[in-house]
Amino acid sequence: MLILPFTDLPDNFHHVSPTNSTRVTSSQRYRLSWTTIIERSDPRFDALTEVFMGEFRPIDTFGVAGTESQEHSVLWFGPADIIARFEANPAAGIPWDEFNQQGVRADRWPNDDAWQQVIPATTWNPDGQGIVAEYSFDDGGSVVVYEMLGRPALLSSGVSKSPNGPTPLVTFHCTRCHEESGHHDRYMSARPDDRRIVCQQARRHMRPGRCGGAEANARNDRMVAVVQEAFGRPVTGSTEGLYAAQCATKDLDPNGILVSSSCAEVREARTHTARHHATAGERA
Ligand SMILES: [Zn+2]
Numbered sequence: 001m002l003i004l005p006f007t008d009l010p011d012n013f014h015h016v017s018p019t020n021s022t023r024v025t026s027s028q029r030y031r032l033s034w035t036t037i038i039e040r041s042d043p044r045f046d047a048l049t050e051v052f053m054g055e056f057r058p059i060d061t062f063g064v065a066g067t068e069s070q071e072h073s074v075l076w077f078g079p080a081d082i083i084a085r086f087e088a089n090p091a092a093g094i095p096w097d098e099f100n101q102q103g104v105r106a107d108r109w110p111n112d113d114a115w116q117q118v119i120p121a122t123t124w125n126p127d128g129q130g131i132v133a134e135y136s137f138d139d140g141g142s143v144v145v146y147e148m149l150g151r152p153a154l155l156s157s158g159v160s161k162s163p164n165g166p167t168p169l170v171t172f173h174c175t176r177c178h179e180e181s182g183h184h185d186r187y188m189s190a191r192p193d194d195r196r197i198v199c200q201q202a203r204r205h206m207r208p209g210r211c212g213g214a215e216a217n218a219r220n221d222r223m224v225a226v227v228q229e230a231f232g233r234p235v236t237g238s239t240e241g242l243y244a245a246q247c248a249t250k251d252l253d254p255n256g257i258l259v260s261s262s263c264a265e266v267r268e269a270r271t272h273t274a275r276h277h278a279t280a281g282e283r284a
């Protein structure tokens, strides 16, 4: 098993279904996250090849490559020697041409028990902290999908026990209405499918009428003012921007259970992404 170093794909373009704007069907660019070779002599061979249909089902030793984008994943499988040559000398570059010309591509990485033991857990960002995707409104603000360490409310498929301590999670926040999403939208980030599901929710929030926008802000500004008054700190003058300001200065609590997403978390994720890009730049 070879695990590739982190590569971000900023400004990657995703294609969506013509009938459902939230369903991503493929992306312009993918990164290679891991490769491995499954030997014919592997006792798990039958279980691992079971997921491949008919003529595509390998009958001998084969190579596998896990490629993914922010919102999509593709499993390549084909001649083992392509993977063996690459693993022997990764510095020579990823054999994208050979992947295109030989082997088979399957939508998503397999998800059954046998493959879950082979495929490593992945996050989009190193250490699971940083920006995953961002969708901008025409008139300002955006919906941001990001990873951070915390307590996920929803576990990855195949994971039955909540991990001890903070673990990578993926969630989203709307910097325009600050409303959508809550602690129930915090997914464990261990597989591309985890990121895909949160990105789909973020895309749904971009649909007309979904974002509360300025109206939601005004309503929440009044609510904050009422609460402050109740605590003996009445707001004098305009209440505009109170809610957004609260969102930007929320405590970052990696151990919190009922935490909801915030601009404070988004800012923290941006800091991590800037650091990852700087480190990747030094390495290149
Ligand atoms: Zn919104």
Ligand SMILES: [Zn+2]
Residues within 6 Å of the ligand: 173, 174, 175, 177, 178, 244, 247, 248, 262, 263, 264
């Ligand atoms: Zn916010």
